[in-house]
Amino acid sequence: MDLILDRETISLWPGEAPYTAESPDQRQPSLMPYPIEGAKGAVVVLPGGGYEMKADHEGRAVAEMINEAGVAAYVLDYRVKPCHYEAPLSDAKRAIRLVRSMGYEKVAILGFSAGGHLCCAAATLYDAGDPQAADPVERLSSRPDGFISCYAVVSFTSFRHQGSVDALLGDRKTDYALLRRFSAELNVTPDTPPAFIWHTATDAGVPVENSLNLAAALSHAGVPFELHVFPVGGHGLGLAPKVPQVAQWAGLCQKWLLSQGYGK
Amino acid sequence: MTEHRIIPLWPDQVAPYTEFSGGQAQPSVKEFAVSGASGAMVICPGGGYSCKVDHEKDNIAAIFTAAGIASYILDYRVRPCHPETPLSDAKRAIRLARSLGYEKVGIIGFSAGGHVCCSAATLYDAGDPDAADPVERLSSRPDAFVSAYSVVSFTAFRHQGSLENLLGERREDAALLNRFSAELNVTRDTPPGFIWHSRDDRLVPVENSLLLAMAMSVKGVPFELHIFPGGCHGAGVASPDPRAEQWSELCVTWLKGLGF
Numbered sequence: 001m002d003l004i005l006d007r008e009t010i011s012l013w014p015g016e017a018p019y020t021a022e023s024p025d026q027r028q029p030s031l032m033p034y035p036i037e038g039a040k041g042a043v044v045v046l047p048g049g050g051y052e053m054k055a056d057h058e059g060r061a062v063a064e065m066i067n068e069a070g071v072a073a074y075v076l077d078y079r080v081k082p083c084h085y086e087a088p089l090s091d092a093k094r095a096i097r098l099v100r101s102m103g104y105e106k107v108a109i110l111g112f113s114a115g116g117h118l119c120c121a122a123a124t125l126y127d128a129g130d131p132q133a134a135d136p137v138e139r140l141s142s143r144p145d146g147f148i149s150c151y152a153v154v155s156f157t158s159f160r161h162q163g164s165v166d167a168l169l170g171d172r173k174t175d176y177a178l179l180r181r182f183s184a185e186l187n188v189t190p191d192t193p194p195a196f197i198w199h200t201a202t203d204a205g206v207p208v209e210n211s212l213n214l215a216a217a218l219s220h221a222g223v224p225f226e227l228h229v230f231p232v233g234g235h236g237l238g239l240a241p242k243v244p245q246v247a248q249w250a251g252l253c254q255k256w257l258l259s260q261g262y263g264k
Numbered sequence: 265m266t267e268h269r270i271i272p273l274w275p276d277q278v279a280p281y282t283e284f285s286g287g288q289a290q291p292s293v294k295e296f297a298v299s300g301a302s303g304a305m306v307i308c309p310g311g312g313y314s315c316k317v318d319h320e321k322d323n324i325a326a327i328f329t330a331a332g333i334a335s336y337i338l339d340y341r342v343r344p345c346h347p348e349t350p351l352s353d354a355k356r357a358i359r360l361a362r363s364l365g366y367e368k369v370g371i372i373g374f375s376a377g378g379h380v381c382c383s384a385a386t387l388y389d390a391g392d393p394d395a396a397d398p399v400e401r402l403s404s405r406p407d408a409f410v411s412a413y414s415v416v417s418f419t420a421f422r423h424q425g426s427l428e429n430l431l432g433e434r435r436e437d438a439a440l441l442n443r444f445s446a447e448l449n450v451t452r453d454t455p456p457g458f459i460w461h462s463r464d465d466r467l468v469p470v471e472n473s474l475l476l477a478m479a480m481s482v483k484g485v486p487f488e489l490h491i492f493p494g495g496c497h498g499a500g501v502a503s504p505d506p507r508a509e510q511w512s513e514l515c516v517t518w519l520k521g522l523g524f
Contacts, residue, residue: 194493201480201487208481215491216474218463225463226507227491229477231456231518245517255507256493 007032009077012094014135019090023083029091031098034063034073041106041262042072043148044095048113048236051080051088051167057238058112058150065239066110069254071262074099078118081167085178088168092122093142097129101137106262108146108193113206113236114164116152120184120214123147123193146260148253149197151235154210155183161206185210188217195225196256198249205235226256269295271336273356277397284346291353293336293360296325303368303524304334304361305410308354310375310498313342313429317498320374331516333524336361340380343429347440350430354384355404359391362402368524370408370455372515375468375498376426378414382446382476385409385455408522410458410515413465413497416472417445423468450479456486458518460511462495488518 009030017029031044043066047058054077063073078091092109100107111119126143133139153161156169156179166173168182180186195218199211208229218225233246240246257263273279273291293306305328309320321337328335340353354371361369373381388405395401415423418431418441428435430444442448457480461473470491480487495508 201489209478212474212478212481216471219470219474224493225491226493227489229487229489231486231488231521245521248514248517252510255510259493259507 019084019087026079031074036072038264039072042104044109045075046111046115048115050163051114070264097140100140106145109144110148112150124184124187154214157183159207159209185213185217192223198228200230200233203235281346281349286344296335298334301334304366306357306371307337308373308377308380310377312425327512351383359402363399368407371406372410374412386446386449416476419445421469421471447475447479454485458488460490465497467497
């Protein structure tokens with residue numbers, strides 16, 4: 001029996017999601033759960049797709065890789081173009097709060113490419129939650145305990161991936177304040193959670209400098225991080241089943257998660 | 265117990281810069297031959313240009329031996345010496361290994377030995393076709409380099425001790441500081457690099473490796489980079505953070521991919 005048939009998505013919000021009016025023709029955002037009995041930690045997984053779609057090979061297979069390490073995973077169906085530029089981040093923050101509300105000690109976020117942009121935004125633009133909120137989920141912090149940035153569009157200011165900028169910001173694509181808000185390397189502080197970062201040096205879609213600049217910012221702020229740049233492979237490989245050198249990232253990532261206390 | 269040959273770099277000759285080297289022994293390599301190996305690595309232990317530490321010698325050679333790659337531990341000269349001396353020793357070691365018939369000759373260095381390594385990877389020459397000594401006719405350009413928690417730069421995020429030991433009274437000579445900052449000297453012709461560092465290195469900031477990677481990326485030179493969260497400085501093979509030990513397996517995979 002394919003267990004996937006038994007999975008039911010979890011709606012992020014009991015009612016209508018924020019920014020619904022500005023995000024026409026979108027499904028309500030939801031999580032596909034890949035729980036693990038006894039896991040202390042969970043990872044919210046954000047597939048990439050240039051803020052225009054969500055790539056299939058960066059979802060379920062990645063959740064199963066995380067499960068292999070004894071860590072729970074939740075694949076987020078976040079909103080993309082056409083949407084308000086705050087909608088994807090609001091979805092990611094809510095996903096972290098919701099997974100936290102399930103009782104995990106540690107909640108990390110992982111994203112690929114534009115999903116990596118969302119991941120880095122969530123890792124730098126979090127809030128502590130609203131203690132006055134009627135919804136108990138909203139009282140919880142959206143700060144991830146760690147983040148995993150996979151060939152991410154880190155920056156909207158330097159070495160940027162214009163397609164992601166255009167899709168997320170739309171008419172406001174030249175708004176300087178927004179470009180800076182969505183450039184994670186500019187928003188790292190000593191309170192930014194620990195990171196695992198990887199990229200390929202031959203990425204023609206999203207230059208490796210995105211990850212190098214993020215690493216430099218984390219180093220400057222004294223935030224623990226691990227970084228792996230592989231010499232081959234290009235962009236968008238996911239688990240990289242056909243490129244063994246790059247496929248090493250998954251094992252390194254599993255070890256990192258276990259070292260951070262996400263396992264059983 | 266295998267006997268390892270000690271090969272003087274300049275047999276029957278006076279090594280260059282000997283008059284500035286305070287009576288240090290003729291530089292040499294200790295050979296770890298591997299039957300049938302097509303590739304060899306010159307190993308530069310660290311030690312801040314004041315010594316060569318033992319934990320970056322034979323145990324590093326053992327990693328390469330196990331991978332079927334020959335290695336040559338370089339006993340390069342350190343303080344007191346002319347600033348060009350360690351580089352001249354490294355270049356000669358690469359030529360010498362090449363003269364032994366290997367198809368691929370790489371160089372690996374740790375900390376200040378990584379500075380020697382990065383200098384050799386950027387300040388090579390094609391050899392002198394008119395030299396009387398056949399070894400000198402060979403190129404000193406390594407086919408690959410492995411930079412381990414290296415002192416890459418003498419200009420940004422620098423390790424002052426290495427700088428002072430290498431440059432001595434010329435420690436403020438801007439031309440020399442630039443010459444010995446590998447990130448400033450990367451070109452399209454720089455050989456592929458494998459770079460690793462620990463994020464919590466308090467002696468040689470991880471920025472040394474990040475700057476080198478950025479320079480390689482700008483020039484389109486292939487590189488692999490691993491920054492581990494722990495391990496501090498000088499991890500060699502026995503790290504306080506076992507995850508940093510993964511570098512050696514990753515490195516061997518990379519070298520094999522390059523035909524070593």
